[in-house]
Amino acid sequence: MTPAVPGVLLAENGPDSFIWWAWVGDHLDEIWERTVQHVQLTVIALVVGFAVSTVLALIALRFRRTYTPITGFAGVLYAIPSLALFAFLVPITGLSLLTAEIGLVSYTLLILVRNMVAGIDGVPAAVREAADGMGYTPWRRFVAVDARLATPTIVAGVRIAAVTTVGLVTVTALIGQGGYGALINDGLSRSFNTPIVVGAALSILLAMAVDLLLVGAERLLTPWARAGRR
Amino acid sequence: MQSQQTVGGADGPVGADAATPAVPATATQPTAGPAEAAIRLVAVTKAFPQATSPAVDRLSLEVGRGELTALVGPSGCGKSTTLKMINRLIEPTSGTIEVGGVEVRDQPRHELRRQIGYVIQQIGLFPHRTVADNIATVPRLLGWRKATIRARTAELAGQVGLDRDLLDRYPSALSGGQQQRVGVARALAADPPVLLMDEPYSAVDPIVRAHLQDDLARLQQELHKTIVLVTHDVDEAIKLGDRIALLNVGGHLEQFGTPAEVLRAPANEFVERFLGRERGLKRMALITVAEVPLGGGPMVQADAAPAEAEAAMAAEGVDWVGVLAGDELLGWADGADLAGAARVGDAPRTPFRAFVRPGTTIREALDNIVNSRTRVAVVLDDDDRYLGMLTVDHLAEALE
Numbered sequence: 148m149t150p151a152v153p154g155v156l157l158a159e160n161g162p163d164s165f166i167w168w169a170w171v172g173d174h175l176d177e178i179w180e181r182t183v184q185h186v187q188l189t190v191i192a193l194v195v196g197f198a199v200s201t202v203l204a205l206i207a208l209r210f211r212r213t214y215t216p217i218t219g220f221a222g223v224l225y226a227i228p229s230l231a232l233f234a235f236l237v238p239i240t241g242l243s244l245l246t247a248e249i250g251l252v253s254y255t256l257l258i259l260v261r262n263m264v265a266g267i268d269g270v271p272a273a274v275r276e277a278a279d280g281m282g283y284t285p286w287r288r289f290v291a292v293d294a295r296l297a298t299p300t301i302v303a304g305v306r307i308a309a310v311t312t313v314g315l316v317t318v319t320a321l322i323g324q325g326g327y328g329a330l331i332n333d334g335l336s337r338s339f340n341t342p343i344v345v346g347a348a349l350s351i352l353l354a355m356a357v358d359l360l361l362v363g364a365e366r367l368l369t370p371w372a373r374a375g376r377r
Numbered sequence: 378m379q380s381q382q383t384v385g386g387a388d389g390p391v392g393a394d395a396a397t398p399a400v401p402a403t404a405t406q407p408t409a410g411p412a413e414a415a416i417r418l419v420a421v422t423k424a425f426p427q428a429t430s431p432a433v434d435r436l437s438l439e440v441g442r443g444e445l446t447a448l449v450g451p452s453g454c455g456k457s458t459t460l461k462m463i464n465r466l467i468e469p470t471s472g473t474i475e476v477g478g479v480e481v482r483d484q485p486r487h488e489l490r491r492q493i494g495y496v497i498q499q500i501g502l503f504p505h506r507t508v509a510d511n512i513a514t515v516p517r518l519l520g521w522r523k524a525t526i527r528a529r530t531a532e533l534a535g536q537v538g539l540d541r542d543l544l545d546r547y548p549s550a551l552s553g554g555q556q557q558r559v560g561v562a563r564a565l566a567a568d569p570p571v572l573l574m575d576e577p578y579s580a581v582d583p584i585v586r587a588h589l590q591d592d593l594a595r596l597q598q599e600l601h602k603t604i605v606l607v608t609h610d611v612d613e614a615i616k617l618g619d620r621i622a623l624l625n626v627g628g629h630l631e632q633f634g635t636p637a638e639v640l641r642a643p644a645n646e647f648v649e650r651f652l653g654r655e656r657g658l659k660r661m662a663l664i665t666v667a668e669v670p671l672g673g674g675p676m677v678q679a680d681a682a683p684a685e686a687e688a689a690m691a692a693e694g695v696d697w698v699g700v701l702a703g704d705e706l707l708g709w710a711d712g713a714d715l716a717g718a719a720r721v722g723d724a725p726r727t728p729f730r731a732f733v734r735p736g737t738t739i740r741e742a743l744d745n746i747v748n749s750r751t752r753v754a755v756v757l758d759d760d761d762r763y764l765g766m767l768t769v770d771h772l773a774e775a776l777e
């Protein structure tokens with residue numbers, strides 16, 4: 148590969164350039180398709196990961212003794228290199244969406260469960276005592292008070308999980324699930340810079356966009372936090 | 378003397394209350410002891426697991442309806458535990474607790490608690506809800522209509538002395554004192570007959586605390602709630618309590634009675650020590666001038682002859698004389714200045730600078746006495762008519 152020199156980007160733009168704009172222009176449809184795939188893979192992973200983590204966090208909160216085993220297990224999953232995990236799963240679940248999502252979801256669990264539990268634990272004891280004293284039923288208190296106050300901590304976890312997942316989705320192209328990883332693989336197999344650069348750059352941009360979106364969501368969900376900082 | 382395990386108070390609810398006209402039904406109760414019990418604890422014990430001795434050991438106590446009962450005692454004596462057993466935040470190991478004639482354990486916890494206001498030292502406002510929404514907590518749980526809730530919230534803000542502009546703020550924007558007012562408003566929102574308060578004013582500075590205490594006293598005059606107030610501050614208990622229950626470690630009830638009773642006759646050394654020094658002064662803060670027989674003082678009419686003034690001075694053993702026109706007090710004249718005057722009114726006069734009213738505490742009257750040149754406190758009624766005079770001797774008599 149020829150190292151890129153930004154100064155000559157537009158001067159003699161061609162197949163050997165860091166990025167060949169003509170190729171980009173010709174492949175907008177494919178790039179859009181990869182974007183849709185990438186977003187789908189990410190969203191499914193986050194939604195399923197959030198749901199699974201919620202269940203695990205509820206179990207850990209209800210039965211405190213399960214917290215260490217649950218986070219220990221999630222920690223092991225988190226520590227497995229992604230390529231190794233897919234290599235292990237493919238003989239069982241094939242080159243499928245399921246395989247990709249199992250891997251992606253696994254990586255969200257540790258951070259989500261930890262932040263969910265930490266968020267609930269961070270609710271001031273006096274607030275809980277007051278809520279109980281007012282006559283909240285336990286479940287209603289959990290939903291209306293504890294979970295609401297844990298929102299900033301939980302969203303912080305979701306942001307990390309989301310950014311991590313967007314990056315990881317590029318790896319799932321290896322098992323044929325598309326996304327920006329497919330562009331990157333294409334470029335690698337042909338020693339052709341442009342798809343690699345486009346795939347990587349868009350993946351980074353998508354991660355930043357998702358993060359911004361979540362920051363916005365947090366502001367909407369926690370109006371009191373801003374008021375308090377005055 | 379052994380600790381009394383049940384109600385005390387042989388003379389019924391008199392004393393401190395007698396001066397305040399708006400005392401609730403208790404004042405007309407013919408029987409001894411508190412009014413009809415709104416909360417009844419019978420041999421209540423709480424032994425926490427792993428604790429060597431019970432936090433509360435066979436405590437029996439009756440809290441009169443419409444009264445403010447202060448639970449006071451040293452830290453760790455079981456006050457909070459006792460309070461939390463009433464709204465079942467803590468379940469007793471044994472014994473029974475009734476609120477409004479119904480055993481608390483016969484009701485679902487959340488239903489019981491919605492009928493009992495609860496205020497704690499750390500306040501525990503919901504940081505994610507506006508002040509108005511905090512106050513609306515229990516009405517929402519009870520499913521009140523929106524319009525009713527809004528009206529009630531505004532009414533409560535007024536009652537607890539909270540600026541309406543604050544209703545749309547979040548709690549973090551409020552001062553400690555304002556937050557505690559919100560805490561009280563929230564506890565009162567659904568108009569519960571019973572209010573439990575656990576050291577509500579311990580975390581605010583003394584000036585704000587005094588304000589909040591005065592506000593609570595005023596609010597209670599209007600609302601006549603059955604209030605149990607936990608405090609480690611005996612002065613707060615005396616100031617606010619219709620009755621005070623002095624607890625020792627293990628929830629042992631050492632004495633139960635009106636502040637006046639407890640101060641006049643501490644049941645034992647523990648109570649005496651806990652009440653602290655200046656017990657006499659504390660008692661004086663509970664007695665008003667109206668309850669003390671006044672002296673006439675060396676008083677003469679302005680048109681009287683100096684000889685009459687001389688006689689009055691001699692009778693009282695003083696060297697000054699008060700000058701009246703009818704029942705209007707003109708001032709006082711020095712005995713030495715009377716010689717040349719045809720009438721007492723012609724002698725040079727000094728006005729009295731400070732007066733006390735029938736509703737003034739005799740503690741304040743004492744302050745007046747020691748600060749006045751004449752060593753008396755002049756008592757005027759609310760229309761400034763002369764009623765009499767107080768000397769230190771009168772006050773000492775009132776305390777006997």
Ligand SMILES: Nc1ncnc2c1ncn2[C@@H]1O[C@H](COP(=O)(O)OP(=O)(O)O)[C@@H](O)[C@H]1O
Nearest residue numbers: 425426428432451452453454455456457458459
């Ligand atoms: N949840 C608990 N578990 C074990 N011991 C407790 C608990 N709550 C209170 N205690 C103990 O019970 C005793 C009374 O506590 P508390 O009622 O809070 O006292 P107070 O409110 O009078 O300061 C203390 O010795 C305290 O350590």
Ligand SMILES: [Mg+2]
Nearest residue numbers: 456457458575
């Ligand atoms: Mg306490």
